Amino acid sequence: MEMNATYTSLVAVGDSFTEGMSDRLPDGTYRGWADLLATRLAARTHDFRYANLAVRGKLIGQIVEEQVDVAAAMKADVVTLVGGLNDTLRPKCDMGRVRGLLSEAVEKLAPSCGQLVLMRSPGRNGPVMERFRPRMEELFGYVDELAARHGALVVDLYGAPALGDQRMWDVDRLHLTGEGHRRVAEAVWQALGMDPEDDWRAPLPPALPPGWVTRRIGDARFAREHLGPWIGRRLTGRSSGDGRPAKRPDLLPYQLPPES
Incomplete structure (x- = not known):
């Protein structure tokens, strides 16, 4: 390359x-x-x-x-x-x-x-x-x-x-x-x-694993907000993208965002 x-x-x-x-x-x-x-x-x-x-x-x-x-x-x-x-x-x-x-x-x-x-x-x-x-x-x-x-x-x-x-x-x-x-x-x-700007493979800093209660709260939130709806879509043959257009459907000039 x-x-x-x-x-x-x-x-x-x-x-x-x-x-x-x-x-x-x-x-x-x-x-x-x-x-x-x-x-x-x-x-x-x-x-x-x-x-x-x-x-x-x-x-x-x-x-x-x-x-x-x-x-x-x-x-x-x-x-x-x-x-x-x-x-x-x-x-x-x-x-x-x-x-x-x-x-x-x-x-x-x-x-x-x-x-x-x-x-x-x-x-x-x-x-x-x-x-x-x-x-x-x-x-x-x-x-x-x-x-x-x-x-x-x-x-x-x-x-x-x-x-x-x-x-x-x-x-x-x-x-x-x-x-x-x-x-x-x-x-x-x-x-x-x-040219590389940083090491995208660099590991994250070590962190203490979350405690049992924190994990269970996270699991419950995941099941309620994400897993349940995902299963519902599978059972009904629907997709999260149904009827959704592409975010940039045409090859047009790209305006740099203000923060860039």
Whole structure:
């Protein structure tokens, strides 16, 4: 990868991870690693353009159907694709179908852009992670195969222990905090050949584990606010992204936020 390359456009494709949950801004909207990356790239390039097609809750089939052709037509310098993890977290998952759809997405996106970026997604340490680890690792192994076949970059977030630290995850236990998203942005930034600004793999400082009462309170809140609604959506065939538009559906000039 060329160091300090110039990129004039970025298109992000995926689900809630790329939409930016749970990096919440004061106005209630989500920022996330893709917005942070766009801000840093835009600061280096005049008339930088950015689109984020990601929508929370999307399965890989929906990403292929709703986002991939749109992204390919934009002919961006950089396209990021992260998908399939929602499929692996379902009680029933046809991994052969997931691999086929992911392959279809990469085959369309890779030749349409200057650089395709894939990821091995991070996972929160805990019992849920252990239950679904075999599927996730099967998915990530195929991501590596596709990248080698099509000249894509792979950002290995899964291989960074710091991103598995429970303190990097929101109370819903599914989405990264703002610090987690900041580290992902730094990881992609470096993968694109930019000079490092910090060590995104650095472990968090040691901390005392929470006591039994604190853990039980957290478990109860998680079950009430997140697990229950998630189960309800699964039982009724609904998704958190149903009817929700992409946050930046068009590849347009990106205005730097005031704090940048």
